[in-house]
Amino acid sequence: MAEYLPLPDGSFATVREGETPNEAWVRSLREYPEAFAVKETPKQKERPGLLESAQLGGESLISSERTGLASLLGDKNEAVRNALQRQQSMQDRYAEQPSYTEVKKKYEEEGLLPAIGEYVRQIPNAMAEQAPQIAQSVAGAKVGARFGPEGALAGAFIPSYLQQ
Numbered sequence: 465m466a467e468y469l470p471l472p473d474g475s476f477a478t479v480r481e482g483e484t485p486n487e488a489w490v491r492s493l494r495e496y497p498e499a500f501a502v503k504e505t506p507k508q509k510e511r512p513g514l515l516e517s518a519q520l521g522g523e524s525l526i527s528s529e530r531t532g533l534a535s536l537l538g539d540k541n542e543a544v545r546n547a548l549q550r551q552q553s554m555q556d557r558y559a560e561q562p563s564y565t566e567v568k569k570k571y572e573e574e575g576l577l578p579a580i581g582e583y584v585r586q587i588p589n590a591m592a593e594q595a596p597q598i599a600q601s602v603a604g605a606k607v608g609a610r611f612g613p614e615g616a617l618a619g620a621f622i623p624s625y626l627q628q
Contacts, residue, residue, distance in 0.1 A: 471499040512559040517592035520558045525596045527551070529623070561593065562586035597623075 467479040469488050477492040477499075479485055493500060512520070527550045534543035567586070571579035600623045608619020 471496065473499040473501070475499050512561055512589060514588060514592040516558060517561065517589040518595050520554060520561065521593035522596040523554055524593075525600065527554070562589055 467485075468476040469479055469485055469492065470476055471492060475496070477488055477496065479488040483491070527547060530550075531543050531547040534546065562585075567579050567582045570582040601620045604619035604621075604623050605616045606619070608615035608617065611618075
């Protein structure tokens, strides 16, 4: 009766008559190298760091304002095309940002408490990504405050208007 030697990939090699299992193993290495190949495990998605989230937020802020100004002063269609190119460039350069989809997936797979944990885990990155917009609004309000309460309101809201 033939003996079989299990190989790392799940296949089997026959141990020939008069051959020891060690000899069959060495022969299998020569004859079936693909059975011993190390398969790469799929990489887990990288989680962005706080600095990366803040950089993305700043770049996104500038891109939005460029689009808003370009659409006010020039061809709206060209402004949109350029905005889409900048957006694609940002997606290519930055790790995927946390999103509600991950919270929903966690809830569906593991339940309420793990979903709450995922939500809480995302808060620092979300705050870092929003920091440039918040800083711009605060700075605008402070500059505008020199012109009275109406100036403070205008200074806080004009940056938002430019982004839209």
